[in-house]
Amino acid sequence: MDIDPRAADRVQIIVDIDAQAPISNKTLASLSLQGVTGLLYIDLERDRGDKPVMPLVPSQRYPVIRTVKSSFDILLSSLPDLLGQGANLAQRMSKVFNDENVAAVGATLDNLNRASAELPEILKEVHVLVADTKRALTPDRGRGEWSA
Secondary structure, three states: OEEOOOOOOOEEOOOOOOOOOOOOOOEEEEEEEEOOOOEEEEEEEEOOOOOOEOOOOOOOOOOOOEEEOOHHHHHHHHHHHHHHHHHHHHHHHHHHOOHHHHHHHHHHHHHHHHHHHHHHHHHHHHHHHHHHHHHHHOEEOOOOEEOO
Protein backbone atom coordinates (compact mmCIF):
# COMPACT_ATOMS: atom_id res chain seq x y z
CA MET A 1 0.00 0.00 0.00
CA ASP A 2 1.39 3.37 -0.99
CA ILE A 3 0.35 6.89 -1.96
CA ASP A 4 -0.15 7.15 -5.72
CA PRO A 5 2.75 9.32 -6.96
CA ARG A 6 0.42 10.78 -9.60
CA ALA A 7 -2.17 12.05 -7.06
CA ALA A 8 -1.64 12.51 -3.32
CA ASP A 9 -5.36 11.98 -2.64
CA ARG A 10 -5.21 8.41 -3.99
CA VAL A 11 -3.78 5.23 -2.51
CA GLN A 12 -2.35 2.38 -4.53
CA ILE A 13 -2.83 -1.07 -3.09
CA ILE A 14 -1.07 -4.02 -4.68
CA VAL A 15 -2.65 -7.33 -3.73
CA ASP A 16 -2.09 -10.92 -4.69
CA ILE A 17 -5.39 -12.35 -5.96
CA ASP A 18 -5.85 -16.05 -6.60
CA ALA A 19 -5.97 -16.78 -10.33
CA GLN A 20 -9.24 -18.71 -9.80
CA ALA A 21 -11.01 -15.65 -8.32
CA PRO A 22 -13.81 -14.43 -10.60
CA ILE A 23 -12.32 -11.00 -11.39
CA SER A 24 -13.56 -9.21 -14.51
CA ASN A 25 -14.15 -5.70 -15.81
CA LYS A 26 -17.45 -5.83 -13.81
CA THR A 27 -15.57 -6.22 -10.50
CA LEU A 28 -15.53 -3.27 -8.09
CA ALA A 29 -13.33 -2.78 -5.04
CA SER A 30 -14.09 -0.85 -1.88
CA LEU A 31 -12.83 -0.65 1.68
CA SER A 32 -15.01 -2.22 4.37
CA LEU A 33 -14.82 -2.44 8.15
CA GLN A 34 -14.60 -5.85 9.73
CA GLY A 35 -16.69 -6.28 12.89
CA VAL A 36 -16.17 -4.20 16.01
CA THR A 37 -12.39 -4.25 15.70
CA GLY A 38 -12.57 -1.81 12.81
CA LEU A 39 -10.00 -3.62 10.69
CA LEU A 40 -10.21 -2.53 7.07
CA TYR A 41 -10.30 -5.02 4.26
CA ILE A 42 -10.81 -4.83 0.50
CA ASP A 43 -14.27 -5.92 -0.53
CA LEU A 44 -14.68 -7.14 -4.11
CA GLU A 45 -18.17 -7.17 -5.59
CA ARG A 46 -19.88 -7.31 -8.95
CA ASP A 47 -20.96 -3.98 -10.47
CA ARG A 48 -24.77 -3.94 -10.34
CA GLY A 49 -24.98 -0.36 -11.55
CA ASP A 50 -26.41 0.92 -8.24
CA LYS A 51 -23.26 2.72 -7.01
CA PRO A 52 -21.31 5.56 -8.57
CA VAL A 53 -17.98 4.20 -9.80
CA MET A 54 -14.85 6.29 -9.30
CA PRO A 55 -13.01 7.33 -12.47
CA LEU A 56 -10.73 4.58 -13.74
CA VAL A 57 -7.07 5.18 -12.97
CA PRO A 58 -4.62 4.15 -15.69
CA SER A 59 -2.38 1.22 -14.79
CA GLN A 60 1.28 1.80 -14.11
CA ARG A 61 2.31 -1.85 -13.82
CA TYR A 62 -0.60 -4.12 -12.83
CA PRO A 63 -4.25 -4.35 -13.89
CA VAL A 64 -6.49 -1.91 -12.03
CA ILE A 65 -9.81 -2.85 -10.42
CA ARG A 66 -12.36 -0.07 -10.54
CA THR A 67 -13.41 1.33 -7.17
CA VAL A 68 -16.51 2.69 -5.47
CA LYS A 69 -16.81 4.77 -2.34
CA SER A 70 -17.17 2.50 0.62
CA SER A 71 -19.43 2.99 3.63
CA PHE A 72 -16.24 3.96 5.46
CA ASP A 73 -15.50 6.70 2.87
CA ILE A 74 -19.06 7.99 3.11
CA LEU A 75 -18.83 8.04 6.92
CA LEU A 76 -15.55 9.94 6.82
CA SER A 77 -16.85 12.47 4.29
CA SER A 78 -20.00 13.07 6.36
CA LEU A 79 -18.12 13.62 9.66
CA PRO A 80 -17.84 17.42 9.30
CA ASP A 81 -21.62 17.70 8.76
CA LEU A 82 -22.31 15.33 11.64
CA LEU A 83 -20.02 17.30 13.94
CA GLY A 84 -21.68 20.56 12.90
CA GLN A 85 -25.12 19.12 13.60
CA GLY A 86 -23.90 17.80 16.94
CA ALA A 87 -22.56 21.22 17.90
CA ASN A 88 -25.86 22.81 16.85
CA LEU A 89 -27.78 20.27 18.93
CA ALA A 90 -25.54 20.89 21.95
CA GLN A 91 -26.07 24.65 21.61
CA ARG A 92 -29.87 24.21 21.46
CA MET A 93 -29.84 21.82 24.42
CA SER A 94 -27.87 24.31 26.49
CA LYS A 95 -30.56 26.91 25.75
CA VAL A 96 -33.36 24.52 26.74
CA PHE A 97 -31.57 23.37 29.89
CA ASN A 98 -30.42 26.77 31.10
CA ASP A 99 -30.52 27.44 34.85
CA GLU A 100 -33.85 29.29 34.67
CA ASN A 101 -35.62 26.45 32.81
CA VAL A 102 -34.13 23.79 35.07
CA ALA A 103 -35.38 25.72 38.12
CA ALA A 104 -38.84 26.09 36.52
CA VAL A 105 -39.05 22.35 35.82
CA GLY A 106 -37.96 21.65 39.40
CA ALA A 107 -40.65 24.00 40.76
CA THR A 108 -43.28 22.35 38.53
CA LEU A 109 -42.31 18.91 39.81
CA ASP A 110 -42.50 20.16 43.40
CA ASN A 111 -45.99 21.54 42.73
CA LEU A 112 -47.09 18.24 41.17
CA ASN A 113 -45.72 16.37 44.16
CA ARG A 114 -47.65 18.57 46.61
CA ALA A 115 -50.83 18.34 44.52
CA SER A 116 -50.62 14.57 44.27
CA ALA A 117 -50.06 14.30 48.04
CA GLU A 118 -53.27 16.28 48.65
CA LEU A 119 -55.28 14.45 45.99
CA PRO A 120 -56.50 11.47 48.11
CA GLU A 121 -58.02 13.79 50.72
CA ILE A 122 -59.67 15.93 48.02
CA LEU A 123 -61.16 12.79 46.41
CA LYS A 124 -62.64 11.72 49.77
CA GLU A 125 -64.27 15.13 50.12
CA VAL A 126 -65.65 14.92 46.55
CA HIS A 127 -67.17 11.49 47.30
CA VAL A 128 -68.86 12.88 50.43
CA LEU A 129 -70.15 15.89 48.47
CA VAL A 130 -71.57 13.65 45.70
CA ALA A 131 -73.26 11.38 48.25
CA ASP A 132 -74.75 14.38 50.08
CA THR A 133 -75.97 15.84 46.76
CA LYS A 134 -77.63 12.55 45.79
CA ARG A 135 -79.40 12.34 49.16
CA ALA A 136 -80.57 15.94 48.85
CA LEU A 137 -81.99 15.34 45.38
CA THR A 138 -83.63 11.98 46.07
CA PRO A 139 -87.37 12.16 46.96
CA ASP A 140 -88.37 10.67 50.31
CA ARG A 141 -89.97 7.41 49.16
CA GLY A 142 -92.29 7.09 52.09
CA ARG A 143 -94.06 10.44 51.78
CA GLY A 144 -93.56 11.26 48.10
CA GLU A 145 -91.78 14.45 49.14
CA TRP A 146 -88.30 15.67 48.54
CA SER A 147 -86.02 15.34 51.50
CA ALA A 148 -84.18 18.41 52.57
